[in-house]
Amino acid sequence: MRGGAARGEAGGSAYVRSMGGARVVWAVVLWVVAAGCADEPLLDPRADLVVYGGMVWDGTAGAEVRGPSLMQVGDGRVLSVTPLAESAQVVSAAAEAGVVAVDAMGHWVIPGLVNAHGHVGGTWRPDMGVEYGDYVAAELQRYARFGVTTVNSLGGAREPAFALRDASWGRDAPGQARLLVAGSVVTGATPDEAAKAVDAVAALDPDWVKIRVDDNLGTIPKMPPDVYSAVVQAARAHELRVASHLFYLEDAKGLLRAGTGLVAHSIRDAAADDETIGLFLETGVCYVPTLTREVSAFAYDGRPAFLDDEFLLADVDSAQVLAVSDPARQERLRNSPQPAAYRAALEVAQQNLKRLFDAGVVVAFGTDSGPLGRFQGYFEHMEMELMAEAGLSSATILHSATGAAADCLGRDDIGTLESGRWADFVVLRADPLADVRNARAIESVWVGGGRVRRLGDGG
Numbered sequence: 001m002r003g004g005a006a007r008g009e010a011g012g013s014a015y016v017r018s019m020g021g022a023r024v025v026w027a028v029v030l031w032v033v034a035a036g037c038a039d040e041p042l043l044d045p046r047a048d049l050v051v052y053g054g055m056v057w058d059g060t061a062g063a064e065v066r067g068p069s070l071m072q073v074g075d076g077r078v079l080s081v082t083p084l085a086e087s088a089q090v091v092s093a094a095a096e097a098g099v100v101a102v103d104a105m106g107h108w109v110i111p112g113l114v115n116a117h118g119h120v121g122g123t124w125r126p127d128m129g130v131e132y133g134d135y136v137a138a139e140l141q142r143y144a145r146f147g148v149t150t151v152n153s154l155g156g157a158r159e160p161a162f163a164l165r166d167a168s169w170g171r172d173a174p175g176q177a178r179l180l181v182a183g184s185v186v187t188g189a190t191p192d193e194a195a196k197a198v199d200a201v202a203a204l205d206p207d208w209v210k211i212r213v214d215d216n217l218g219t220i221p222k223m224p225p226d227v228y229s230a231v232v233q234a235a236r237a238h239e240l241r242v243a244s245h246l247f248y249l250e251d252a253k254g255l256l257r258a259g260t261g262l263v264a265h266s267i268r269d270a271a272a273d274d275e276t277i278g279l280f281l282e283t284g285v286c287y288v289p290t291l292t293r294e295v296s297a298f299a300y301d302g303r304p305a306f307l308d309d310e311f312l313l314a315d316v317d318s319a320q321v322l323a324v325s326d327p328a329r330q331e332r333l334r335n336s337p338q339p340a341a342y343r344a345a346l347e348v349a350q351q352n353l354k355r356l357f358d359a360g361v362v363v364a365f366g367t368d369s370g371p372l373g374r375f376q377g378y379f380e381h382m383e384m385e386l387m388a389e390a391g392l393s394s395a396t397i398l399h400s401a402t403g404a405a406a407d408c409l410g411r412d413d414i415g416t417l418e419s420g421r422w423a424d425f426v427v428l429r430a431d432p433l434a435d436v437r438n439a440r441a442i443e444s445v446w447v448g449g450g451r452v453r454r455l456g457d458g459g
Contacts, residue, residue, distance in 0.1 A: 042093045046079060047074045047099050048073065048074055048449070049423070050070060050072050050094055050102070051073070052070050052087055052101060052103065052105075053069075053103060053104050054071070054427065055069070055107070055431070056108075056109045056110075057108065058417040059111035059399065059402035059403040059415055059416035059417060063395075063403075065108070066081065066083070067084070068083070068087070069109070070082050070083070071109065076448035076450070077419075077449070078421050081417055087103075102444075107429060108427070108428045108430070108432060110402065110425065110432060111149075111402040111415055112148065112424035112425055112426055112445065113365065113380055113426070114401060114406050114411075115148050115366055115367055115380060115401075116152050116264075116288050116364040116405045116408055117243070117366030118367060118376065119154065119157070119369065119370025120136045120139050120151065120156075121136045121158060121370075123317070123371065123372055124136070131160075132158055132160050136164055137176060139376055140164065141175060141453075142376050142377050144445055145452060145453075146376075146380060146381065147377075147439065147442055149424035149445070150178040150180070150405075151179055151180070153179060153180065154182045154208060154264055155182050156184070157181040162181055165181050171448060175447065177447070180409065181207055183206045184201055185210045186210065186211050191226050194228075195230050198234035198235050198240075207240075207409075208243045208262070209235040209238075209240050209241070209242045209243070210264075211223060211231050211242060211244055211245065212245040213246045213255060214245055214246060214251075217338060217341055228244070228258060229258045242262070243260070243261060243264045246264075247267075248268075249269055252267050252279075253275065256280065262285060262288065262364070264366065266291065266294075266345075267348070267352050268346075271351065277361065280359075280361040281360060281361065286362045286364040287353075287356055287364065288408075289365075289387065290367055291353070291367075291386040292367045292368065292382050292383045292386065293374070294342045295346065297345075298333075298340070301330055301333035301334045303325060306378075306382065307321060309378075311378065316378070317375070320375065323372060324372065350386065357392060362408060364408035365380075365383065365384075367380050367383045384397050384401065384437075385436065388436050388437075398432060398433070403415045423446060423449040424448065425445075425446050428442060
């Protein structure tokens, strides 16, 4: 990071140009002394971006909205968030220092959303005329445009996604969501086969190992306890944690006892009992609801209303809309018992989310978006609304999608607007703490202090 000392007084004029509703100020490099603080500069010498006047919610547990505030960013990371004394002084100081200044007056600033369970590349096909890596990059850009600045892709990501993962955590990779990957879902009919599968995935240097412990409503064999226990042990030898797909209460108990590192879906067959709550609290394992996964399993037996939502249609893969709107596909679903079963599963999932959260279990926001009809970016906003329907407050939901999700992923560099963390944030035109649906009111999105180009905003 660049350093420097305070030099001189404020002065000079600024050139102001529009950038998607925010005023951005550019000029020459000089330093300004704050009024009444003769020994300290108004701006941090390391700052190259300041966001001033916004109501800041920093994503930490129990955080209060602070504002109007001054957030300073340098080299892609948050330097500080402090009360704003005088916006005119900040604008003048930024102009003199050559610092980009974003006017957030009348707006709310929150950390970028962290999706602890998504997927990338799952709808790519070789005949699409686009390379797999470019396709995944486009998905990460769409996630970011919706305010989702980190995605944990739990299964199916191919080797090119690992290179995108590495690049996404660098300073010079703005414009798309950061990526974590699990690679191929680990399978195996025996403990030995499963352990060898873990070794193969671990050779690619994933962030997680992913398994499925589910029989798809009794239609396929389910991974037994001796096999998933072998996966956990093999992953531990590689210093990796296991993220577990599950459906049933008893499997949740078994996986928690075996040492899973993440419960990556809701318990959907029965109410979470005291034993299950105790296992979560004892192990500290996080619980990822993925309520929208259930929606995707029943919504397309007809045409759901959200397919006409302008918020979705403004930034959507139209080929997927056509695919899920196919009358023959809808007819097959209407003749299947699965939609009704998953409608019931959603109700159980919402009840368990509230029960587990009230008991003190850590909830990490996740959606399972990415497969066909699980619209990346949009489903994250739907997920928050379903969590609100379950009885969680807006503040609780936002914390699960920022600081809590980052903690559950083992990351101390994202998720909050604390000093030293990546400057991944969203500027909103309405208060998301008053109503989580206001997280749709996106003015701008920033990853590593770089503004994400949004469709139609000219940015």
